[in-house]
Amino acid sequence: MTAYVPPLKEIRFVLDHLAGMADVAALPGFEDASADMVDSILGEAAKIAENTLAPLNEIGDRQGAKLDAAGVARTADGWGAAWQTLVEGGWNSLPFDPEQGGMGLPNLLNTAVQEMWQSANMAFALCPMLTQGAVNAMQLYADDALKAIYLPKMISGEWTGTMNITEPQAGSDLAATRSRAVPNGDHYLVSGQKIFITYGDHDLTENIVHLVLARLPDAPAGVKGISLFVVPKFLVNADGSIGARNQVNCVSLEHKLGIHGSPTAVLSFGDEGGAVGWLVGQPNRGLEYMFTMMNHARLNVAMQGLAIAERAYQQALSYARDRVQGKPLGWTGNAPFAIVHHPDVRRLLMGMKARIEAMRGILYTAAAAVDVAHNHADEAERKRAGLLVDLLTPIAKGWCTETGQLLASDGVQVHGGMGFIEETGAAQHYRDARITTIYEGTTAIQANDLVNRKILRDGGAGARALLADIAALGRELADGADDSLRVTGLALLDSTVHAGDAVEWLLTAGADDVRVPAAASVTLLELLGLVVGGWQLARAGRVAVAKLAEGDPDTAFLSAKPLTARFFADHFLPRVAALRTTVVAGSGSVMALSDEQLFAA
DSSP, rough: OOOOOOHHHHHHHHHTTTTTTTHHHTTTTOOOHHHHHHHHHHHHHHHHIIIGGGGHHHHHHHHHOOOOOOEEEEOOTHHHHHHHHHHHHTGGGGTOOGTTOOOOOOOHHHHHHHHHHHHOOOHHHHHHHHHHHHHHHHHHHHHHHHHHHHHHHHHHHHHEEEEOOTTTTTTTGGGOOOOOOEETTTEEEEEEEEHHHHTTOOOOEEEEEEEEBBBBOOSSSGGOOOOEEESSSSETTTTTTTTEOOOOEEEEHHHHHHHSSSOEEEEEEESSEEEEHHHHHHSOOOHHHHHHHHHHHHHHHHHHHHHHHHHHHHHHHHHHOBOOSSSOOOOOOSSBBBBBGGGGHHHHHHHHHHHHHHHHHHHHHHHHHHHHHHOOOOHHHHHHHHHHHHHHHHHHHHHHHHHHHHHHHHHHHHGGGGGGGGGSSSSHHHHGGGGGGTTTTTHHHHHHHHHIIIIIITTTHHHHHHHHHHHHHHHHHTTTOHHHHHHHHHHHHHHHHHHHHHHHHHHTTTOOHHHHHHHHHHHHHHHHHHHHHHHHHHHHHHHHHHHTTTTSSSSHHHHHHHHHHHHHHHHHHHHHHHHHHHHHGGGGHHHHEEEEHHOOO
């Protein structure tokens, strides 16, 4: 497995020119986010990614997490020391309020840090990611007493947090949740079983704070009857020290296709009468509260799609530079040539590079919008940014993870037969990437969210506004003087027409059969992902051309931007028209076969 080198120049370009780091840093509450501070944070995070986390990636994959005789999940060699590096540096506290022990820095900057750590070691980085999500949920909904007990240690990283949703019989159908919480004095006794709990047990910290969905005895049926509870692995004494062991037991660890270093636990609550827990917020509003953590996780899992693609690309590029095989078409002479000069290998690498840059633009733009939505002084700006976050979240989670999986596969393809051999490391990236389209809501769940909650609910207003902004950029580039961007502009403009047709069809498609929009949803998400990705690359190309015109000396880096945008316009934006046809004309055929026909031998 090759080393991971954080792409700091690319990250800083996207932060500054696509996400608007300077504008975000000027928002109320981010006074410490100076340019020097941003550079320092990025530099130090890159060192941790490259020197501490990346070397443990293969070790975690090979050793995995193991459950010992005492029921404790033991992490791989070196992981405990790596976690202490994050705690000692206060890294988990980066985006949180200084009054609660945080650094008070933007979510946008935290996103860049998370990208590097997810690329370096995705299985490890899941733990701080979920802990930050648990902190967000508790900050918003827990009472002051719970915050005082748990948040300082969770923000520091001394304790970690989990999200306990899925049950064996329920899966994604949360209406079928059976876990129970019975009032018992000033607390509740929680019982039930949860599965697929990432870092549900481990040996990195002395306590684990579980956020658990369960039903009260008098709760209404369905999702409206679910409440949220804090259930720690160990109870906490009045002085803040660790107390007695709670009735939270790790029954087993899942044997997974990938992310072996991350312990994925089956947890049993209350085997001997009930695990002690405390209600978060109001009764029967648990799912609403948990969506805070879920939406945080969805954008971060979208980031995993980018991160694993970046790691796979770096490995594929390194291999292609070194592997000598065959004589590239068009070359003369007898000297050996690396496979990077073969046209199809170059096609694969260009496809990886273009889509990685598109994903990074989408995710950093969404991260900046989160900061604006929470911190801007103007209510109208907060609302506008919030709507953009709402629309981009399912697109980002669905498209970036599906694309990350494809690019990890392309990384194996560049290696040829060696990619299928575990020792090269390319296969690990492919295996690790596979979960990203599943957890925190499958691609279909994201697509249905996009269709029902983000497009149909507002009559398509948000989607139309976004497509109008993208079309305006396409028109500007198509009419501009720069030849390198004109074709990209025309392709982008054309793609918004097809995307608009698909959105308008969706608004009336369910009148006769409500299944039809659902059948079209994943295809529509893919379509919009391509359009939004092309938008980001076109924005980057426009910035690069302007900087070159101003005399910026970094010509190799900047001149690649419009060429990469053109490649995406040539190879990926034409797919939008075909996807539009599939959405509009092909969705009805999804359910065309009867059950008898479908299962006929």
